[in-house]
Amino acid sequence: xxxxxxxxxxxxxxxxxxxxxxxxxxxxxxxxxxxxxxxxxxxxxxxxxxxxxxxxxxxxxxxxxxxxxxxxxxxxxxxxxxxxxxxxxxxxxxxxxxxxxxxxxxxxxxxxxxxxxxxxxxxxxxxxxxxxxxxxxxxxxxxxxxxxxxxxx
Numbered sequence: 001x002x003x004x005x006x007x008x009x010x011x012x013x014x015x016x017x018x019x020x021x022x023x024x025x026x027x028x029x030x031x032x033x034x035x036x037x038x039x040x041x042x043x044x045x046x047x048x049x050x051x052x053x054x055x056x057x058x059x060x061x062x063x064x065x066x067x068x069x070x071x072x073x074x075x076x077x078x079x080x081x082x083x084x085x086x087x088x089x090x091x092x093x094x095x096x097x098x099x100x101x102x103x104x105x106x107x108x109x110x111x112x113x114x115x116x117x118x119x120x121x122x123x124x125x126x127x128x129x130x131x132x133x134x135x136x137x138x139x140x141x142x143x144x145x146x147x148x149x150x151x152x153x
Contacts, residue, residue: 004054007094022083026090029082033057055095055136062091096136104138108146120151 002118008031015024021054039056049057065084072081099107115122126147131140 004051004094005021022086022092030058030061030091033061049096055092058091058095058138059136062088099134099138104143107134108143108150110151117151123147123151
């Protein structure tokens, strides 16, 4: 499997060849954020960002844009909201396919069984197992609520 960094470089080349300014600009934003993350990690004495850290960065960028879309929609700025939606689509093209509700439920059940969780005190163990196994594939805010419901919280 090619690394995310290689996929960004390939995507950048493809966007240049196609003359796709939105995709090109968005991939450059991703690479810039990744460079900042690498510098931050280097300051902490660590190596370059891992694929898991890059996925977390992409999810953060997506969340920021979704918040902006909500603000633009609320303030009747559809042209700005559309630009943000296009950026979300580009960023999402680098993320793994998101799990649907049924897949999330099955993954949560498996994590509960694997960790032997029986009460709300074990919620952290379950969410930690989910993050280790399904990083980038599920919305952990939603998953936390589902785990809470399954553990009787």
